[in-house]
Amino acid sequence: MRRYLQWRGYEVQYVQNFTDIDDKILNRANAEGTSMQEVSERYIQAYFEDIRRLNVIDASDYPRVTENISAIHQLIQELEKKGYAYAIDGDVYYKVQNFSEYGKLSGRSLDDMQAGASGRVDSEDSLGKKKQNPFDFALWKAAKPGEPAWNSPWGVGRPGWHIECSAMVKALLGDTIDIHSGGGDLVFPHHENEIAQSEVITLKPLARYWMHNGMVTVNSEKMSKSLGNFTTIRQLLDRGVEPNALRLFVLQAHYRKPLDFTEDAIASAENAWKTLKEGLLFGYQYGQQLGIGDWGVGTRDWGLGSRKGKTNTQCPMPHDATCYMPGNPSTAVAPPCPNPYVESFQKAMDDDFNTPTSLAVLFELAKELRRQGNLLTHQGKTDTSSETIQQQWQTLVHLAQVLGLEAVPKDETDAKQERLSNADIETLIQQRQNARKQRNFAASDLIRDQLQGVGVTLIDKPDGTTVWH
Numbered sequence: 001m002r003r004y005l006q007w008r009g010y011e012v013q014y015v016q017n018f019t020d021i022d023d024k025i026l027n028r029a030n031a032e033g034t035s036m037q038e039v040s041e042r043y044i045q046a047y048f049e050d051i052r053r054l055n056v057i058d059a060s061d062y063p064r065v066t067e068n069i070s071a072i073h074q075l076i077q078e079l080e081k082k083g084y085a086y087a088i089d090g091d092v093y094y095k096v097q098n099f100s101e102y103g104k105l106s107g108r109s110l111d112d113m114q115a116g117a118s119g120r121v122d123s124e125d126s127l128g129k130k131k132q133n134p135f136d137f138a139l140w141k142a143a144k145p146g147e148p149a150w151n152s153p154w155g156v157g158r159p160g161w162h163i164e165c166s167a168m169v170k171a172l173l174g175d176t177i178d179i180h181s182g183g184g185d186l187v188f189p190h191h192e193n194e195i196a197q198s199e200v201i202t203l204k205p206l207a208r209y210w211m212h213n214g215m216v217t218v219n220s221e222k223m224s225k226s227l228g229n230f231t232t233i234r235q236l237l238d239r240g241v242e243p244n245a246l247r248l249f250v251l252q253a254h255y256r257k258p259l260d261f262t263e264d265a266i267a268s269a270e271n272a273w274k275t276l277k278e279g280l281l282f283g284y285q286y287g288q289q290l291g292i293g294d295w296g297v298g299t300r301d302w303g304l305g306s307r308k309g310k311t312n313t314q315c316p317m318p319h320d321a322t323c324y325m326p327g328n329p330s331t332a333v334a335p336p337c338p339n340p341y342v343e344s345f346q347k348a349m350d351d352d353f354n355t356p357t358s359l360a361v362l363f364e365l366a367k368e369l370r371r372q373g374n375l376l377t378h379q380g381k382t383d384t385s386s387e388t389i390q391q392q393w394q395t396l397v398h399l400a401q402v403l404g405l406e407a408v409p410k411d412e413t414d415a416k417q418e419r420l421s422n423a424d425i426e427t428l429i430q431q432r433q434n435a436r437k438q439r440n441f442a443a444s445d446l447i448r449d450q451l452q453g454v455g456v457t458l459i460d461k462p463d464g465t466t467v468w469h
């Protein structure tokens, strides 16, 4: 989302908050005999490690609840003053029946909702008996013995869960934000409660757009602790799944839809990444052979650095730094001239971030480049002009980068990987014939499989000769 908006010329300020205090963290700290702060810090650091391995750009800001206690106090006091909050025995609750629009995000109405319909409402407030309405939720909770706690106008305690977001949005971004995102499981009550807290104070919409992502399922079942069907990002990466394959796995489903995790889906994402990577490395592999300059092959700085200033005056698309994508500056590329691929990509992404369709554009380019690479290898020439191929490659690299998908050769020899010349293939076929003569079928099958693996099919003729595609 962020990369795409930046590519479209928006300046993005992206704030992501950490809830560094809640019941789960406290329970874990108690179980481990350590502090809430220690547990939070450890998981925050682990999160950063994982997310950076996935090539996710850092947010502009990472506020934490415990750093925003005074902003939280202020907001609760305002709610109290306006008649939307009431304090009982050191707890403070939000009075939902005073907000006539309560339920508008999730399409529920207070009248229709039955008490206890949401587990989260109840588990949040074990002392719920004191509430005037079962859907009133805690803004501030009186401290239990041994819990971390802060002084407040209502006594010693800690913030409720929902208030942190309203307070941090107001403190860091203002009254209305453009996009509020989060998991689909947070629509009710969490986001509903954020709206209730913020909008009665600011009298403005909290967010112009709400983007809720679908949940991850495992073999179509809910991912849950009790089912024991968890796989972590770290486990996948540590077992050798490439970060870009994982990125593809996520992007191939629309973000609002559920994402079904299966071993087959991961394997197919890995295959898809292989195809795409081959396309992204095309310029390194064939650029010199195609004989057009400035493919940037051999220099890592083939992106913005090498093309900047080389404005094509024929091209209406601005070739300037506005399209520069943050991330790895050495791989950033200037935008290609407008072409049907760029247009289809943009049309898909403008339609509520339709990544499955935008990915199809990338694969179309990658497959076309693979075809040209095969022609070049086996027939010595392509059937399209070098200029067109170069533009296709640059378009692919550029658009892939908008989705955070990047590949650079590990070293110079890597650029020539897995490409067999006609002579190489003939040699292997001869070796296979020899193996067959010696009735060493294991060896002959191995050679056939190896060739199959790089897209070469062998056909044994009745006369004993072998031809290949």
Ligand SMILES: [Zn+2]
Residues within 6 Å of the ligand: 165, 190, 194
């Ligand atoms: Zn929130």
